[in-house]
Amino acid sequence: MAEQGTTGAGGATAGGYDPQKIEAKWQRRWAEARVFESEADPSKPKYYVLEMLPYPSGTMHMGHMRNYAIGDVVARVKRMRGFNVLHPMGWDAFGLPAENAAIKNKTHPRIWTNNNITQFEKVLRRFGFSYDWRREISTCEPEYYRWNQWFFLRMLERRLAYRKKSLVNWCPKCCTVLANEQVVNGGYCWRHEDTRVEMREIEQWFLKTTAYADQLLDDLKQLEGGWPERVTLMQKNWIGKSPGAKVKFAVAGAAGAGPVEIFTTRIDTIYGASAIILAPTHPLATKLLEGSPTRSEAAPKLAKMRQTSVKTEDLATMEKEGFFTGRYALNPFNEEKIPIWVGNFVLMEYGTGAIMAVPAHDQRDLEFCRKYNLPVRVVVQPLEGEELSAEKLGTAFDEHTEGKLVNSGPFNGLSPEEAIAKMTVLAEQKGFGRGETIYRLRDWGISRQRYWGTPIPVVYCAKDGMVAVPDKDLPVLLPPNPKLTGEGESPLASTPEFVNTTCPKCGGPARRETDTMDTFVDSSWYFYRYCDPHNDKAPYDSEKVGYWFPIDQYIGGITHAILHLLYSRFWCKVMRDLGLIKHSEPVARLFTQGMVQKGGVAMSKSLGNVVGAEEMAQKYGADTGRLYTLFAAPPEKDLEWSEESIEGSWRFLNRVYRLIKRHAGSVRAVKGGKADAVSASDKEKTLLRKAHQTLRRVTSDFETRWHFNSAIALVMKLTNDIYEQEPLEQGVRPEVRKEVLELLTLMLAPMTPHLAEELWEMLGHGEGLWKVSWPAFNQELAREEQVEIPVQVNGRLRARMKVAVGSAEADVVRLALELPAVAQHVNGKRIVKQIYVPDKLLNLVLG
RNA sequence: GCCCGGGUGGCGGAAUGGCAGACGCUGAGGACUUAAAAUCCUCCGGGGAUUUUUCCUCAUGUGGGUUCGACUCCCACCCCGGGCACCA
Numbered sequence: 001m002a003e004q005g006t007t008g009a010g011g012a013t014a015g016g017y018d019p020q021k022i023e024a025k026w027q028r029r030w031a032e033a034r035v036f037e038s039e040a041d042p043s044k045p046k047y048y049v050l051e052m053l054p055y056p057s058g059t060m061h062m063g064h065m066r067n068y069a070i071g072d073v074v075a076r077v078k079r080m081r082g083f084n085v086l087h088p089m090g091w092d093a094f095g096l097p098a099e100n101a102a103i104k105n106k107t108h109p110r111i112w113t114n115n116n117i118t119q120f121e122k123v124l125r126r127f128g129f130s131y132d133w134r135r136e137i138s139t140c141e142p143e144y145y146r147w148n149q150w151f152f153l154r155m156l157e158r159r160l161a162y163r164k165k166s167l168v169n170w171c172p173k174c175c176t177v178l179a180n181e182q183v184v185n186g187g188y189c190w191r192h193e194d195t196r197v198e199m200r201e202i203e204q205w206f207l208k209t210t211a212y213a214d215q216l217l218d219d220l221k222q223l224e225g226g227w228p229e230r231v232t233l234m235q236k237n238w239i240g241k242s243p244g245a246k247v248k249f250a251v252a253g254a255a256g257a258g259p260v261e262i263f264t265t266r267i268d269t270i271y272g273a274s275a276i277i278l279a280p281t282h283p284l285a286t287k288l289l290e291g292s293p294t295r296s297e298a299a300p301k302l303a304k305m306r307q308t309s310v311k312t313e314d315l316a317t318m319e320k321e322g323f324f325t326g327r328y329a330l331n332p333f334n335e336e337k338i339p340i341w342v343g344n345f346v347l348m349e350y351g352t353g354a355i356m357a358v359p360a361h362d363q364r365d366l367e368f369c370r371k372y373n374l375p376v377r378v379v380v381q382p383l384e385g386e387e388l389s390a391e392k393l394g395t396a397f398d399e400h401t402e403g404k405l406v407n408s409g410p411f412n413g414l415s416p417e418e419a420i421a422k423m424t425v426l427a428e429q430k431g432f433g434r435g436e437t438i439y440r441l442r443d444w445g446i447s448r449q450r451y452w453g454t455p456i457p458v459v460y461c462a463k464d465g466m467v468a469v470p471d472k473d474l475p476v477l478l479p480p481n482p483k484l485t486g487e488g489e490s491p492l493a494s495t496p497e498f499v500n501t502t503c504p505k506c507g508g509p510a511r512r513e514t515d516t517m518d519t520f521v522d523s524s525w526y527f528y529r530y531c532d533p534h535n536d537k538a539p540y541d542s543e544k545v546g547y548w549f550p551i552d553q554y555i556g557g558i559t560h561a562i563l564h565l566l567y568s569r570f571w572c573k574v575m576r577d578l579g580l581i582k583h584s585e586p587v588a589r590l591f592t593q594g595m596v597q598k599g600g601v602a603m604s605k606s607l608g609n610v611v612g613a614e615e616m617a618q619k620y621g622a623d624t625g626r627l628y629t630l631f632a633a634p635p636e637k638d639l640e641w642s643e644e645s646i647e648g649s650w651r652f653l654n655r656v657y658r659l660i661k662r663h664a665g666s667v668r669a670v671k672g673g674k675a676d677a678v679s680a681s682d683k684e685k686t687l688l689r690k691a692h693q694t695l696r697r698v699t700s701d702f703e704t705r706w707h708f709n710s711a712i713a714l715v716m717k718l719t720n721d722i723y724e725q726e727p728l729e730q731g732v733r734p735e736v737r738k739e740v741l742e743l744l745t746l747m748l749a750p751m752t753p754h755l756a757e758e759l760w761e762m763l764g765h766g767e768g769l770w771k772v773s774w775p776a777f778n779q780e781l782a783r784e785e786q787v788e789i790p791v792q793v794n795g796r797l798r799a800r801m802k803v804a805v806g807s808a809e810a811d812v813v814r815l816a817l818e819l820p821a822v823a824q825h826v827n828g829k830r831i832v833k834q835i836y837v838p839d840k841l842l843n844l845v846l847g
Numbered sequence: 848g849c850c851c852g853g854g855u856g857g858c859g860g861a862a863u864g865g866c867a868g869a870c871g872c873u874g875a876g877g878a879c880u881u882a883a884a885a886u887c888c889u890c891c892g893g894g895g896a897u898u899u900u901u902c903c904u905c906a907u908g909u910g911g912g913u914u915c916g917a918c919u920c921c922c923a924c925c926c927c928g929g930g931c932a933c934c935a
Contacts, residue, residue, distance in 0.1 A: 016885095230851050230930075237850085237931060244935080264935060277935090320933075345933045355935045364933060440934065558929080631871070632859060638928090645859065648871045651885095658886090710861060713870035720870090723887095790866040795916045797866055821902090835915050841865045845915045 017657035019621020023754040027128050035770045036130040038084055040531070040547040047083035048548045049075045050527055052556030052564070055092045056116035060123040061610040062641060063596035063603045066629040069751075070593055070708070071555045072129045073630065076750040077702050079130070080774040086548050088530040089124065089131040091117050093140035094519045096174055096191070099452040099491075103484050109452040113140055123614045127622040128754055135533045139522035140452070144529065146475030147539040148521050149457040151571075153468050154578055156458075160208045163466070168445060170200040176448045177204065182563070205456055205515060206443040209570050213439045216569055217241055219584055226589040231561045238562050240440025245424050246352060247433035249276055249329035252337060257287045260329055260340065263351030263438060266361060266400065267427070268419035271408040272379035273356040274369050276329045276340045277322060279348040280305040285325065288340060294326035298342075305344050320345050320368050332432040333423070334409060343368065351438055360388070363396040379407045380416055444567065446518040449490035451482045453516030461503035461510040470504050476512070490514045523564050524571035527551060527586065542580050549581065550588045558592040565590070591706070594638040596629070603641075611641050623752035624650045630708040630751055653755055656719055656748070660741050660759045663728060667738040668764035683731040685785075687722065691740045692782035694718040695775060698747050708751070715747050738763065746775050791816045792843040793825040809836040816842055 030036065040046075051071040054064060075087040091113075098109035105112070117138060124131070137144055155161040169178040171189040178197060182190040189195045209216070217239045220232045244265035251258030260276055278285045285302055289295050301323045322343035329340050338356075345364065346355055359369035359376045369376055376390040380403040388397055397403070400416040411419050427433030447456070455476040457469035469476055479498040482491045492498050492514035503510040525539070531548045532540040556564075565587070572586040595602045598609040616625040628649040633639040680688065694714050701711035722728075722744070728737050742763060749756035749769055760769040784805050789812060791799045799821040803812055813834055816822050826846065833845040 228851095233851065234930060240934065242934065262935080266935080343933095345935095347934075350934050352935095357935090362935075364935080438934085561930085634860085637853090637860095640859070642859070642872070645872050652871080654885090707861095709859090710870080713861070716870055788866085792865085792916075795914095800866070833915060835865090837865060841916090843865080843915055 015661075017654050017755070019623055019653075019754070020618075022758045023126075023128060023617075023622050026754045026757045027125065029757070029768060030128070030130075030770065033768065033770070035768070036087065037132045037134060038086055040544045041084055042547060044084040045082070046086065046548055047075075047078040047553075048086045048551045049078065049553045050086075050088065050530075050551050050555065052554070052560065053090045053092045053523065053526060054120060055095060055097075056113065056120045057097050058116075058605045059610065060120050060613045061596070061603045062613055062616060062625070062629060063610075065127065065613045065616075065625060066596050066635075066639065067555060067557070067593055068124065068127065068129050069626045069629050070591070070635050071553075072626070072753075073702070073708060073750045074553055074555075075130050076753060077774065079770075080746075080749070080772070081703075082773060085130075086530070087129075087131055088135040088137075088527075088533075089129070089133070090135075090137035090526060090530065091120070091139065092519065092523055092526075093117065093138045094145070094453045094516075094522055096176070096450060096452070099450055099484060102452075108481075109484075110140065113452075123617070126614065126617045127626065130753070135530045137526060137529055137533050139519070139526060142475045142477055143534075143536070144526075145454040145522070147525075147529070148454040148517060149469070149474050149476060150471065150539060151525070151574075152517070152521075153457060153471065153474075155207060155574065156468055158577075160211060160574060161205060162208065163203060163205050165201060165203050166206075166445070167199050167201050168204055169197045170202075171195060171197055174450075176450050177202065177445060202447075204445050205447040205513075205517075206445050207570075209444045209567075210439060210441055212570050212573050213239055213241065213441050215573055215584070216441070216566065219569070219573075222585050223587075223590075227587075228590065228592055231558070231565065231590060231592065234561045235566055238441060238566065241437060242439070243435075243437040245420075245427060245433055246436050247332065247356070247427055249332060249338075249356075251284075251288070251340070252328040252330055257284060257327070258329070259432075260284060260354050261352045262354045262356050263436070264356055266358065266416070266420070267423045267433070268400070268405060268408075268411070268414075268416045269358040269361045269379050270331065270333050270356065270423065271405075271411070272358045272360050272377045273331060273336075273338055274359055274365075274374040274376065275338050275357045277343040277346050277355050277357050277368070278325075278340065279346040279353040280342055280344060281348040282342075282346075282353045284354075285342050288325045288327045292326035294324055298323050298325060302342060305342065320364070320371065322368060322372065324372075332427070332430070339374070341372075350440070359396065360390060360393060361396050361398050363398065366393065366396045377407060379405060381406050444518075444520075444570070446521060447515040448518055449493075449514075450516055451478065451484060451491035453519060454521060455492065455498075456513045456515050456517060458513040459501055459503060459510040460513070461506060461508060463508055464503055464505045464510075467503055467505050467510070473504065490516075492516065520563055520567050524567045525575070527554075527568075528575070528581075539580070545581055550583055550586055553589045553591065554587040555591045555593060557595065561592070591636070593635050594633065596639050596641055598641045600640070616646075620646065620650050621754075623755045624653055627653065627712065627752050631712040632709070634709050635706060652716055652719070653752060655723075656744065657755065657759070659719065659722060660745070660762055663737050663741060664762040664764070666729075666734045667741060668762075670734045670738045670764075680736065681731045683725055684733065684736045687725055687728075687732060687736060687740045688778075688781040689784065690718055690721045691743045692778050695743055695747065696777045696782060699774070699777060702750065711747075712751065715744065718744060718747075743775055745769070746772065787839045789816075789839070790841050791819065791822050792841065793822060794846055795843060798822050798825050805839055807839075809834075809838075812836060812842055813844075816844070 049071055051067050075085050079085045093113050098113045101112045102109040139145065152161055169183045171178050171192065173192045173195045174189060178189060183197050184190045187197055189197055217236060220236060223232055242265050244263055245267040246261055246263050247267065248259040248261045251260060262276060280302060289298055289302065322341045325340045325342060327340045328337045331338060357365040357369060359366040360378045361380055376393060378388045378390050380397060381387055382397060383402050383404060403416050405411050405414045405419050411423060424435040455478060457474060457476045459467050459469060461467055479495045482495050484491050499511050499514060501510050501512050502508065528540050528545055531544045535541060568586055573584055575581050576584055598611065601607060603610045624646065628646045631649055632645060698711045698714050701707040722740060745756050745759045745763065757769045786802045787805055788800050788802050790797055791801060799819045801815060801819060803815060817826065826844065830847040831844050832847040835843040
């Protein structure tokens with residue numbers, strides 16, 4: 001750490017810019033004046049800006065910081081714009097790392113967590129973010145998690161929470177179950193990317209996200225324009241809606257086996273089905289082989305395929321393979337006998353685990369059927385172009401909007417769309433099929449066999465079975481002293497004082513549920529709690545939430561594009577159906593900021609490439625740290641941390657400080673009186689013009705474009721321009737200096753708030769800058785008198801010239817032709833066309 | 848394979864059809880200083896001509912196209928990052 005006055009970073013000389021002093025001073029003043037505390041007030045326009053709540057672990061680094069710096073600029077700009085701003089902060093405090101750390105350090109997860117929260121909060125306060133700290137919440141507190149339990153009970157009542165035995169993803173390192181969404185890279189744990197997820201069959205709690213699948217999909221339309229397209233697209237893919245039909249095929253001549261039910265989105269092509277293909281793990285596969293003529297050949301193949309089909313990551317590269325079961329199915333539409341195969345590319349988890357192969361109209365089926373010499377039959381012909389022939393077909397014709405049916409009995413001549421409708425109806429009438437839409441989205445498995453989470457409020461009684469804990473008994477508290485080993489059964493299960501309880505119904509002995517909830521439950525609704533954080537009667541007051549919601553701007557990493565943001569949307573819809581809120585989407589606008597990297601990879605403790613936020617604050621001050629993360633890259637892009645570049649931001653702030661300090665005395669003496677352009681000197685006009693031009697562009701960069709980096713560049717440029725006019729004592733009246741320097745200060749305020757306050761005070765204001773509105777741009781003062789027009793000949797730049805603003809085209813052309821550089825290139829040739837963009841450019845096109 | 852992003856000096860990046868490289872970093876040179884730090888000034892994409900002033904030319908991943916004019920719009924391709932991945 002640099003000593004003050006010795007090296008660059010700490011180089012505050014006596015009377016110079018001293019961020020440590022200034023920042024502490026203004027943070028104190030803001031707290032005293034309660035500047036960032038806001039209340040719901042329907043008479044004022046509101047703005048709810050929020051950064052995703054952090055999981056407090058390790059040290060806060062500049063990656064975290066950047067997220068909050070972006071949010072704080074938005075919050076401060078909106079405040080200056082007169083909005084009643086809600087800008088809260090809290091802690092995602094439950095979770096495995098706390099428990100693992102507790103096991104390792106032989107302490108309690110609460111102690112570890114609270115230490116981290118203390119650390120994180122200290123750093124956030126050190127950076128002067130404009131949070132309403134009264135609203136701080138921590139999800140591991142009973143005051144918070146009791147409402148997780150309350151919501152769970154509401155969902156239980158509505159059968160949106162249910163229990164079922166299921167094959168689950170089990171991470172041996174976490175010693176717990178993972179949601180599908182937490183399994184990454186085709187079978188690895190999202191927290192331990194080197195650890196393979198195992199499959200285990202366990203009794204689990206689920207929330208019925210699939211009940212909202214259509215709404216989750218349809219309401220994405222409401223988010224258009226407000227959310228990044230790639231996020232809504234990822235959610236759309238994740239939900240994976242496929243409208244289609246299920247059709248039962250009877251199995252020919254196998255006693256007790258069948259029927260086989262398949263799922264298809266193209267029932268219209270069913271007359272072209274060449275085979276039924278089962279997933280290797282389909283229960284019928286084994287059954288059909290019993291007594292099959294090809295049994296001896298097929299059985300070993302099936303056994304082999306069942307083993308290999310587990311490895312999902314190989315699916316993409318895996319050769320499509322299959323074998324004949326020796327059995328046949330009957331196409332219910334035409335009683336055709338088609339072979340039943342087993343194929344390694346058919347997934348048991350999707351649809352019914354069985355498909356019909358229609359080679360002429362599905363590329364994958366075509367490849368499979370060609371490989372095994374299964375027949376190909378065209379049943380849809382294109383409306384235009386050459387007629388398809390089954391023999392020559394190399395690419396399947398899978399168009400379903402343009403075409404007409406052939407070889408399809410009574411359906412010949414129909415369009416595929418018509419055929420889908422009619423054939424589905426027929427299947428339903430005859431009872432062998434029905435229209436059905438399937439989804440990739442699964443119900444949300446929320447059970448975790450760990451301690452540090454919300455206990456699921458349910459007990460099991462020998463007499464009454466599963467009984468919900470009554471609301472009045474909430475919260476079900478975590479036992480204070482669990483045995484944490486990280487091995488074996490869940491810690492709650494091995495804590496008798498927790499497990500043993502009485503049945504709320506009969507009073508007899510009962511056992512508590514020992515699973516805890518996934519921590520994504522906590523983050524699914526926390527932003528509602530901020531509106532009413534201390535309510536002990538309800539999760540929140542609907543009226544307060546009604547005022548603040550939806551969140552006007554949510555800011556966080558793209559990593560939460562599916563998990564957190566999908567669950568939050570689900571939770572919102574459930575709360576709406578409970579009558580608590582009226583809106584259907586919690587977040588109006590979403591911004592996904594880039595990561596801060598060092599050495600090309602994201603900062604992480606394990607890689608040892610973190611740049612600590614607190615260190616930065618000590619070395620350069622919060623304002624320099626904030627400014628740099630905003631300046632170094634546009635907010636949506638990744639930012640490569642550079643120790644050298646941050647010096648530039650530090651230098652700039654010093655430069656501004658010196659400039660204003662130099663003129664503070666003369667500016668302070670100014671008594672009222674706005675600067676105007678009428679009596680101004682050239683030097684004054686230049687300064688006022690540049691200041692107001694900068695203001696115009698900075699305003700738009702802040703509000704509409706979010707180009708904070710170029711906004712800063714503009715303010716830097718303005719600072720350079722003012723320096724260029726030095727000494728201001730010559731030819732610049734104090735009131736003009738005042739206006740220009742005040743604008744400079746106000747434009748910096750959202751980004752470097754401490755310094756801006758200090759400068760504002762130096763310029764003679766007794767009241768805090770926090771009371772000041774964003775300045776109004778003055779068009780009159782910004783107007784240029786002369787503009788430089790580039791002159792092109794045949795589109796190539798040949799000269800520039802100064803003309804009065806608003807000059808007539810003819811005059812501009814005449815002046816341009818007088819320029820030697822232009823005349824030389826025109827060289828007497830005829831001008832066939834001249835393009836004049838007023839005050840912008842002239843292009844002369846020669847014949 | 849499919850779907851999104853992205854590709855501009857030594858580096859981070861500006862420029863949303865109108866002067867490519869704003870602003871910052873790095874580097875070089877200079878001023879101030881006993882000296883250093885800090886500060887201030889000048890230069891900084893390539894090639895060429897001219898030599899002390901400029902001028903020409905090439906250049907925004909590659910190749911085409913639209914346009915008076917393209918980093919920007921269109922088509923094809925290459926590379927990098929991310930997401931999905933036999934979804935029936």
